[in-house]
Amino acid sequence: MTDTEPLTSNVRPATDALITIRIIKSFPYRNVKNLIIKDIDLKSSTSQELFDQVVNEINTTGGLRPYRNVQYDSLKIYTKAHGSKSMNLVINFENDEEWVIFKKGDSIGDKSLWDLGIQNETEISIFNWDDYVEYKKNPEEKW
Structure with missing residues (x-):
């Protein structure tokens, strides 16, 4: 028997995951609101869904009303569980090729979230x- 407990990110199965969505209204003004999505099946859900x-x-x-005036068209991983975070508080500038999981007009929207590396x-x-x-x-950040 070991004294270590499993990581919380590994306790839930991929068919019942929890992810955080960072809704970015403005990059320079750092207008970001978190939305928690529970009970998502990563193996059958696509990035388009x-x-x-x-x-x-x-x-x-209602609480997201101020975020409705942006034309959202992309999803990108900000950080994975227990991974290092970006120095930028708004978005991760690195790994655009691998971590962009949805962009309007791209075919990556057909892959499952699990296949795209979402845990x-x-x-x-x-x-x-x-x-x-x-x-x-x-x-440049503005205040």
Whole structure:
């Protein structure tokens, strides 16, 4: 018998996971709101389905009303459970090739979240791609 307990991210099965969605309204002003999605089946859900679910939550939840005026079109992993976090508090600039899991018009929306590397307690950002590219050129924060 070992004295160590399993990591909380490994306790829940992939068919009953919990993920955090970081809704990014503005990169320079760091307007970010978290949305917790519980009981998601990572093996059968696609990134397109996750995107549609998040947009629906934004459009129907009263507390997310200030976030409705952004045209969201992309999902990207911010951090994986027990992994290192980005130095940028808004979005992770690294790993665009591997960690962008949904972008309008791309075929990656057909893959399951599990196949895209999403695990329990992963944090995912939803944002507007053009705003991201512009902010990445000059990551200046405003107050």
